[in-house]
Amino acid sequence: MTRSSVNPALTALGYAPEDRVVIFHADDLGMTEATVSAYSELEGRSALTSVSVMLPCAWAPAAAQVVRARPGADVGVHLTLTSEWDACRWAPLSGPEPDLVDAEGYFHRRNEEARQAAPAAVARELRAQLERALAWGLDVTHLDTHMGAAAWPPFLPDLVALAAEYGVPPLYLRHGAAGWEALGFGPEEAQQAAQLGQALEARGFPLVDHLRMLPLDVGGDHAALTLELARELPPGITHFILHPASDTPELRAVARDWPARVANFEAFRSPELRGELEALGIRLSGYRPLRDLFRRRLRERAGSGQG
Template sequence: MKYFVCVFVCCAVLFAQEKPQTLAEALGYDSDAKVVILNADDFGMCHAENLGTQKVLEAGIVSSATMMMPCPWVLEAVEYVKKNNMKNIGVHVALTSEWKRYRWAPVSRSPWGGKSSLVDEKGYMWPGTLDVEAYADVEDVKAEVRAQLKKALDLGVDLSHFDSHMGSLYGVASFRVELLAAAYAYSYEFGLPFRMPFIEGMEPLREKGFAVLDDLVIGAGQEPKDPKGRKQYFVDLLKNLSPGVTEIYIHPAVNGEELSRITGSAKTRQLDIEIFCDPELKQVIADENIKVIDFTSLRKWQREQMNWNPSFKAEDVYDEYVAILKEIFHGEKFQRSAKLKNLHNVCKCE
C-alpha cells in the first residue's frame, strides 16, 4: 500500500512538472489566476475611432489600445497618447486596407513612387489577408512592419507591444510562416511583445523568451448586434475566462456620418463604447476576481527573459525563426487546434 501511494505521488509530481506553465504564472500570478488585457484595436483609423477609444480608455475598463500608423487620423491618436503620457499603447500593424471608400497606403514607401507587392492596382494596401499572403513579398512586409513601429517611436510614443490588423501577419490561411517569422524577428529587435495566442507546439517560442498570450478572443466581431445580446456576450466571456493571460479586443468608435460612410459595423462599434463604459461590466470583473493588466508588464518580462538591448537586430534571428515556425505550423496538433481556427476568424475581422 505504501509502495502504491509513493508511486501515485511521484506520478502526480511528474504530471505537474510536465504541465506547461501559463504566461500568467510566469508573470508571478497563481496557477488559477484569470488575467485579462482588454485592448481597443484601430486607434487612429478615423476621428470616430479616436473618440471611441478615448472614451473606453478613460472609463477605466479597457486597459490597452493599438494604433494604425498608415491611417490619416493617427496623428490625433498620437497627440492624445503623448498629452496623457500613456505607456499602454501599441501598434496595430496594418498590411490590409479593407474599406471601399476609405483606404490607406504603406508607410515604408509611396505606392505612386514605384511598384510594390504591398498594394493593389489602385495603389492602396490589399483589401484582405488572403491577398497579402498571396502577393506580398516578405522583404516588403519586413520593411513595412519595421517602418510602422519606427514611425510610432519617432513620433514619441513609448510602445508597449504590437499586433496585426486582420491577422495578416499570422500567415495561417496558407501556412506562410515567413510572415509570422517577420513579426517575431521585430518583436526581438524592438523588445516588444507581439500578440499571439499559445497553441500546442509553440513551446520553442516561449523558451526563446517571447511573451506569448495564453488565449486571444475576438470581442464579438459583428455579432450580436442588439445591445442586450452584445453586452451579455461580454459578461459571459468574462465569467468563463480560463486561467492565464487572455486578450480580448474590441473596436470602439462613435457612430455618426463619418463612421457610417466607412464601415458597415458602425452600430456595433458604438455599442462597444457603451458596454465598456458601463460600471456593471467593471463590477463583473471585480466579482470574478479578474486581474486587468496591459502589455507593459509583458514587455518588462520579455525583455528580462531575453536580456534585451537596443543592439538586437531582426535579421540576426529571422532565418532561425522561420525554421522554428515551420516545425510548429506543420505539426498535426497545431493544425487541429481550436485556437488556430480562432486565428482564422481574426483574419476575417474588419
C-alpha cells in the same frame, strides 16, 4: 487547445496558475476619428486596458496625440497590411511597393492578396510602422496585426526578429497545433505555428493563452456579452479584442459593421462593467508588465550569451 502547462509569463508576473488575467484591447485606433474619440473617453476610466494604433491611417496623428497625453498607457502597433473598406482607404508607409498594394494604390483588401507579398517587402513595411510609432514618441508596449494579415508563417521570422530588436512583444497565442487549426490554419501551418510558439517561449517571449473577441456582426448589448465571455474564461492570460468607435457619420460611411463597433463602445462606457468583471475574479492587465518581463528576459539571455 492551449498547452496544458502553466504559462510561465503568468507566474513570472506574480499571478497564481488559476488566475484569469485579461487584457481588454481596442483594435484599430486611428482608422477613423470615431476610434480616437471613443478611445479618449474609455482610456483610464473603463475596463479597457490596452489599444493598438494603425500607423498608415489618416487619423494616426490624432491617435498618437491622445496616447502621448496619457503617460504609462498601454499602446501597441496594429501592424497593417490590408485596407478593407471602400470609402476610406490607406496605403503602405514604405511607399507604393507593388507587392503591397492593389490596383487602386492602397493595401490589398483581403488577407489572401496581402499574403502573396514577398516577405522582404512586408518586413520593410512592418518595420516602418513600428519605427514611426517610436519616432512619434509612443512608448510601444506590444505588436499585433490588423485582420491577422501579418500573422502568417512566411512573415513571422522577420516579425519576431523585429520584436526582439526593439524588445516589444508580439501578440502570440500559446496554442498547440489543434488550437491553430481551430483558427483556420491548415495542418502543416498549424504545426509550424505551434512549434514557433514553443521556440518563442523558450527565448523569453511572453505568450497569451486565450483569444476572445466581441462580435463585429451584431449590435445589441455587448456588456452582457462581455460578462458572459469573461465568466467562462479558463485560467491564464486572455487577449480580449474589441473595436470601440463613436457613432458618427464618418464611422457609418466607412464601416459596414458600425453597429457592432458602436455596441463595443457602449458596453465599455458602462460605469459598472469594470467592477462587474472584477467581481467575477477577472484580473485586468495591459501589455506593459509583459513587455517589461520580455525586456528582462532578453537582457538575461544577452548576459548569458544565449543571444
